[in-house]
Amino acid sequence: MLNTLNQPLAKPRQPNMYRYDEFDAQFVNERVEQFAGQVARRLSGELTEDQFKPLRLMNGLYLQLHAYMLRIAVPYGTLSSRQMRKLAHLARTYDKGFGHFTTRTNLQFHWARLVDVPAMLRELASVEMHCIQTSGNCVRNVTADQFAGATDEEIEDPRPLCEIIRQWSSLHPEFVFLARKFKIAVGACEQDRAAMQWHDMAVQVVKNAEGRIGYLVMAGGGMGRTPYVAHVMNEFVEREDILAYLEAVLRVYNQDSRRDNIHKQRIKILINTIGPEEMRRRVAREFDELKRMGTLQLPKEELDRIAAYFKAPDFETGLSDEMPDAGPDFANWVKTNIHKHKAPGYAIATITLKTPGQIPGDASAAQMDAIADLMDQYSLGEVRVSHEQNLILPHVRKKDLPAIYAKLKELDFASPNAGLITDIIACPGLDYCDLANARSIPIAQKIAKRFEDLDRQHQIGELKIKISGCINACGHHHAGHIGILGVDKKGVEFYQLLLGGSGAEDSSIGTIMGPGFGEHEIADAVERVVNVYLAERKDGERFLDTYRRIGMEKFKAAAYQEAAAA
Amino acid sequence: MAHHNQGLQMLTANRLRDGDVLYRKGDGWALFLADGEVYRDQASADAALAAATTELVRNEFVAPYLFEVREVDGKIVPVKEREIIRAAGPTVHRHTGKQAGQVHA
Amino acid sequence: MTKLIKSGAYAQDVYARVADDAPLPEGPVLVSLARFQKERDTLLARNTAVGIKLQASENPELLGADVNHFALIALEFPKFRDGRAFSWARMLRTRLGYTGEIRAVGDFLYDQVNYQHRVGFDAWEVPDHFTIEMFNRALTEMTNVYQPSTDGRITIRQLRAAARKS
Numbered sequence: 001m002l003n004t005l006n007q008p009l010a011k012p013r014q015p016n017m018y019r020y021d022e023f024d025a026q027f028v029n030e031r032v033e034q035f036a037g038q039v040a041r042r043l044s045g046e047l048t049e050d051q052f053k054p055l056r057l058m059n060g061l062y063l064q065l066h067a068y069m070l071r072i073a074v075p076y077g078t079l080s081s082r083q084m085r086k087l088a089h090l091a092r093t094y095d096k097g098f099g100h101f102t103t104r105t106n107l108q109f110h111w112a113r114l115v116d117v118p119a120m121l122r123e124l125a126s127v128e129m130h131c132i133q134t135s136g137n138c139v140r141n142v143t144a145d146q147f148a149g150a151t152d153e154e155i156e157d158p159r160p161l162c163e164i165i166r167q168w169s170s171l172h173p174e175f176v177f178l179a180r181k182f183k184i185a186v187g188a189c190e191q192d193r194a195a196m197q198w199h200d201m202a203v204q205v206v207k208n209a210e211g212r213i214g215y216l217v218m219a220g221g222g223m224g225r226t227p228y229v230a231h232v233m234n235e236f237v238e239r240e241d242i243l244a245y246l247e248a249v250l251r252v253y254n255q256d257s258r259r260d261n262i263h264k265q266r267i268k269i270l271i272n273t274i275g276p277e278e279m280r281r282r283v284a285r286e287f288d289e290l291k292r293m294g295t296l297q298l299p300k301e302e303l304d305r306i307a308a309y310f311k312a313p314d315f316e317t318g319l320s321d322e323m324p325d326a327g328p329d330f331a332n333w334v335k336t337n338i339h340k341h342k343a344p345g346y347a348i349a350t351i352t353l354k355t356p357g358q359i360p361g362d363a364s365a366a367q368m369d370a371i372a373d374l375m376d377q378y379s380l381g382e383v384r385v386s387h388e389q390n391l392i393l394p395h396v397r398k399k400d401l402p403a404i405y406a407k408l409k410e411l412d413f414a415s416p417n418a419g420l421i422t423d424i425i426a427c428p429g430l431d432y433c434d435l436a437n438a439r440s441i442p443i444a445q446k447i448a449k450r451f452e453d454l455d456r457q458h459q460i461g462e463l464k465i466k467i468s469g470c471i472n473a474c475g476h477h478h479a480g481h482i483g484i485l486g487v488d489k490k491g492v493e494f495y496q497l498l499l500g501g502s503g504a505e506d507s508s509i510g511t512i513m514g515p516g517f518g519e520h521e522i523a524d525a526v527e528r529v530v531n532v533y534l535a536e537r538k539d540g541e542r543f544l545d546t547y548r549r550i551g552m553e554k555f556k557a558a559a560y561q562e563a564a565a566a
Numbered sequence: 567m568a569h570h571n572q573g574l575q576m577l578t579a580n581r582l583r584d585g586d587v588l589y590r591k592g593d594g595w596a597l598f599l600a601d602g603e604v605y606r607d608q609a610s611a612d613a614a615l616a617a618a619t620t621e622l623v624r625n626e627f628v629a630p631y632l633f634e635v636r637e638v639d640g641k642i643v644p645v646k647e648r649e650i651i652r653a654a655g656p657t658v659h660r661h662t663g664k665q666a667g668q669v670h671a
Numbered sequence: 672m673t674k675l676i677k678s679g680a681y682a683q684d685v686y687a688r689v690a691d692d693a694p695l696p697e698g699p700v701l702v703s704l705a706r707f708q709k710e711r712d713t714l715l716a717r718n719t720a721v722g723i724k725l726q727a728s729e730n731p732e733l734l735g736a737d738v739n740h741f742a743l744i745a746l747e748f749p750k751f752r753d754g755r756a757f758s759w760a761r762m763l764r765t766r767l768g769y770t771g772e773i774r775a776v777g778d779f780l781y782d783q784v785n786y787q788h789r790v791g792f793d794a795w796e797v798p799d800h801f802t803i804e805m806f807n808r809a810l811t812e813m814t815n816v817y818q819p820s821t822d823g824r825i826t827i828r829q830l831r832a833a834a835r836k837s
Binding site: 021023024026027031033034037038051054055137167168170171172173174175177178179251254255259289293295296302 | 817
């Protein structure tokens, strides 16, 4: 029997990642039955929709424009091949044959039926997956750098801490009815690939002056109507104290946040109202109390025990560290989509789900199955999901890259555009989402096609476009070098441009340029903006750097120039 | 929007069990907008919404609301883009949804 | 109509809920924070139990040193989405060392009872149709818990450690 690569079926590989023990398995199984009970009570009318809504949200189930949407957690963006095959199976069996990878590294199905969800959850539980707290006013999926455990840029793999936070926050009795959602990211590098500063709370693994590892904690970042970048809450929290510190932040938030205006209930609003200094003081008070109590102490043995699940795989030694020569197309792909791996002879390969004309972040069931085969054959059974809606094979041998690339071409996932202008982030938008004001996917497709030419893409260089269909900012438009926000102007879709945002370690909030552009003008406007950059840039500046140096004026004049002339 | 305003409305909701989009027709629901009832004055529109609201306790559908439509060349078309997409299906997956004749049942 | 569940069984509610401007009847009374602040000495001088009902926005630290004068502290859920009272209950039990009755009142769901129980509530004012069977089921839907809370329940981490030793 052959796999999708026309090779003999390889034994599925189990990557080094967290594995459920009987307690975890029982937990998700009981949670599924609990939700099945809630569904039954809703269908019978014992629960009204108003009462049921927060319960279904806390199991990842939204009611959207056409159907229910189910959001499946991918903790810290890590999936095994077995899990990927299950997602493909669910897409085929319960949905319309595809899934969407999101900006929080989760997977969404857009055509779920309420009555099917308990069965879907049981299937997910069988492969150690769930939808717990992927929505609702609670602690959401904990995300991390997609290169974790593979890059040499990190102090250590952040994912063991992510897993510890995941467990601590799951059905935390005090924090399941927060004022709003609460998103946590964990990083361990100077390079921020997890958009930490845009999160409600983020933990960065750091070393102090004595070389001891601890955690820098920041809080108060967030997108939406009023974007904010996070403030540092504590420069150095000792390892054993980290859960106590996180609980302290959440406690202050739960107690002190407003509850009277849904637009003012994220922690970013609280911190900016009382000021970061006062927030730190309140958190410190709770933290000191928790430390004295000692119940949340995280012993080294426990951190080590969880970290052992994620230990580096046995990499082959004696491999050549040279990149194979497999033609110009392959070389182009390597230029953008390969990142240095910590082990000689290995590479980190990014599969951009962004072929110009495709729906950003979408994969069909067939593509998912093929990627599962690639995972088993070439990546020790493992894949990562990034917040940029791409997939990453974290541990591939350089000598296997040409074969991987050839297969990705067959799958139409071989676009050599990671980080380039066509590597666009876009939310599902008005095509799917009940909250949206405008469609985002066609705009992403239009712009990607406009800039399809690879030479031009390389001439432009790093340029991150992020598109949201509404102010909820699921497309992260505030953090785009070029951000696009869909708005509704008298029933017609318009698109506002923002410039100068960043979600990396140099995080900044994009500035709105001015009035919106129509659906048929927006790609032209983006092109004029890019042309200004090309004309004005100096000394290897990225778009973002040129914007930061020269400001909005010239970009704005160019963007509106032809719109005015028309 | 004033020049669109013919004063025509329809009533929509989602079926509880599968989320499928419904259009009010008489005392019941149709699966396609073309089969739904058009209310030609505010009083009948309000009455339809009120009736549907009392029926929420049947736990068959959720979130009923009125939306504007207009008549274009004898065809009923929603005024807002959102309702056009909701009635037809995603513009980026034309082979799915009601535009492709798919219903959820 | 409502019933009182306390310590896992139906209980008689002996407290009279007294409006801010109504005269105080004989016997145990449940008053608002505003009323207590106005009539503290009168209320504490009576030879009968005083209960206080805190709104979701009212931090129990406002009770100051009086906290243990109350045999009952009722925490209001104005809308089930408002989860502040979970923190208030925890604060009462831990920081303030309160050992009296903490009662959940207002708009809350069956599905919140387990969380309330974990953070220190021990009484629930429930609608008429809410049975003891429902209450017990609410507490047992999830066998184990990941994180420590006010209830002192053994956590999954502790269970794992115990399993490893045996």
